[in-house]
Amino acid sequence: MIKQPINRRIRFASLAMIAGAGLAAGSAQAQDKGTVNLAYVEWASEVASTNVVRAVLEQAGYEVEITSLSAAAMWQAVASGDADAIVAAWLPTTHEHYLERVSDDVVDLGTNLDGTKLGLVVPAYTDVDSIAELDENADTFDGTITGIDPGAGLMSLTEKVIENYDLEEVDLQSGSGATMTAALDSALDNKEDIVVTSWTPHWMFARWDLKYLEDPKDVYGGAEQIHTIARDGLKEDLPGAYAILDAFEWTPEQMGEVMLGNQAEDAEPYEVAKQWVAENQDVVQEWLSES
Incomplete structure (x- = not known):
């Protein structure tokens, strides 16, 4: 379980001043290092990581x-x-x-x-604990799996799940990460059953009491990693930025802090990211040390 940062709002003003000072110092060191274009998919995890990397590069x-894109367009x-x-x-x-499809053009x-x-x-x-039980219990969740954007790899895997488990009474409904969590929130408020596509790390597991359905056929596979992918030639064009991207690595707990911050009322992901960067300069300096 990811714990929410304590007194986040109380510290915001002072941390913003620290972040501003740090960013100003960086800009003073190099005004013309160039522009880095980052693409990402609109998932809570990737909104968090991309904005943190943005703040560090700045x-x-x-x-x-x-730029926010679909998964296919991002690649x-x-x-x-x-x-x-991309860091997504x-x-x-x-x-x-x-x-x-693109392995020859990326690093x-x-x-x-x-x-x-x-x-x-x-x-x-x-009451359902396994994907194998979904078809016989389809009526309890209206025969619908609430998904995210249609181009996401998670959706392709879920289509395979429906096929491999012979889920004839179940349909996959596409949407977005935001519509999925909104539907989940509504169902929980009304104590209704719902099945959603999801992933860890995600702030929903810190906010609500949820469980993954067992996947005895292992269609979704085991634990994965999130990788950083650069365009071919970035190392030569912007070696310092390339080095920072190469050094960027953090934990699910650290990402969870940023994701939870983004759920606060009127939160701006970029401002939350700058706050986290200001508060975690020991980690940030490790990413900057190779640039």
């Missing part, structure tokens, strides 16, 4: 632009050079087919977060 003196953007990098590659399973910088999980999630009070 502290180092780079201009940074971030195509980094392969074509429209984006310089779920491997070896979820995004495997995307990597296979895998390795793991930036270890210990992820994919699967179907239900409220803890739900």
